Amino acid sequence: MAAMASYPTTPDHDHVSAFFLALADLVGVRQTAPTSDADAVLACELAYDRALINLSLQIGVDTGPEHFVVPERERERLQKALVEALPALQEVIFPPES
Numbered sequence: 001m002a003a004m005a006s007y008p009t010t011p012d013h014d015h016v017s018a019f020f021l022a023l024a025d026l027v028g029v030r031q032t033a034p035t036s037d038a039d040a041v042l043a044c045e046l047a048y049d050r051a052l053i054n055l056s057l058q059i060g061v062d063t064g065p066e067h068f069v070v071p072e073r074e075r076e077r078l079q080k081a082l083v084e085a086l087p088a089l090q091e092v093i094f095p096p097e098s
Contacts, residue, residue, distance in 0.1 A: 011059055018051045018055075059085045
């Protein structure tokens, strides 16, 4: 199996895994507890934002907690940047409508 190139735009597996897990948790909690458990939703959103920030920094996108004044806008910007850098994430981040 070929090793991934080690240059700044290649994220390490730990950051990618953390991102996938945080995204799955966020989607799951939003589906099961959209209004009844606001604390769980907030916790998952924060975990997702952290994973999103870490993965974005790994690929060279300038971000950090200070950019989250309007969280939805920064999430969308980072998600688009991730898809641009890693096209395989398109359907994971922006799943096609069923």
